[in-house]
Amino acid sequence: MKLTPLAERFVLHFGEMGSRWGVNRTVGQIYALLYISAKPLNADEIGDVLEFSRSNVGIGLKELQAWRLVKLVHLPGDRRDYFEPPKDVWEIFRVLVEERRRREIEPTLSLLRDAMLEQPGSEEDRVAQAKMRQMYELIELTTGWLDEVQRLSPETVINLMRMGAKVQKLLDFADRLKFGRKDDGKGDLP
Amino acid sequence: MKLTPLAERFVLHFGEMGSRWGVNRTVGQIYALLYISAKPLNADEIGDVLEFSRSNVGIGLKELQAWRLVKLVHLPGDRRDYFEPPKDVWEIFRVLVEERRRREIEPTLSLLRDAMLEQPGSEEDRVAQAKMRQMYELIELTTGWLDEVQRLSPETVINLMRMGAKVQKLLDFADRLKFGRKDDGKGDLP
DNA sequence: TTAGAATTCCAGTAATTACTGGAAATCAAA
């Protein structure tokens, strides 16, 4: 089996991009192939199309499962493992955010927490701890916000995003109405 | 010169984390060192503390400059190049978001745009194009929103983040007031 | 329980990426 030129370009691109995210070329290509595939694929089909060894495909699929970017499914009357990505692109986005956070952010937060608790042994340590605290607070704020956003429905998030910076103006407006002020000097709705 | 245990832990951690972002251990360590340092450092000092060869430090610093994560500064009466990160942690955050977008997102958007314009050669191509369009729309929405947020002041962004999901409720509230409705069935402020 | 099909593991090898030391180039002050 062979890829159409369109599919091939997509697959190769994700192979290259994979290396910029913590996954290798193989893994990127396998994911891209599954993403645009009309139906779930098994390891043999993937290896056949991408010309990877059977083992290499196996390893790649295991890594994608660890990322929760592909799911194992079974087809009736077929013992082999088939794989497909989550149906909804928002679901994929959510999983990506969660996994990156778990792998990259949480260990850093934990290190920063420990480091901040330590008794500084010198003036340099005191400066270093202050910088670490700044970083910690920024990450805490951002991830806390992400947590809250993830609780909203995709539709709500889409709406909020479509509003963009208008949110701030609307909030000013609501604020004024709520507290019955005439004008707070911060401008108005368009 | 030698690092305090506190600084060393931080530096080593960022070395490991570097590999999960597209930079190598060396680059991660150099950045971490500069970040917690009380004053700008030159290449010799960095190589001395981290025990890297002079060239290796040079390459690492060049990469960090390409990421705009460190700035070149000069000290009066000293010809050597000194380096320091942007002062404000929010500035660092902004730069990181921008650079990752430029390197990882823009090339993908460009590929997707091209691919979507092509005449599908088969049913598979049509399916693939539909998936690509979904991905494209999600990325467009998200990056467009990011653009708008980046125009706000850090203080405003901090405030919005602190509000978290309350934003949605406040917006419903503003919406109702604005259009003079008694109740739209979507709930109320707490 | 067994045969056959599929998956996982593993050791050796290939490919890639990172690092070093020295040589060349650049730069600023004299």
Add this chain to the structure above:
DNA sequence: TTTGATTTCCAGTAATTACTGGAATTCTAA
């Protein structure tokens, strides 16, 4: 200019990471 200090470039080498094919294991249906 020239000199001395500093930075950049480069080729060879080391280290890491990825890949392969086969062997061992697991699993299911008969």
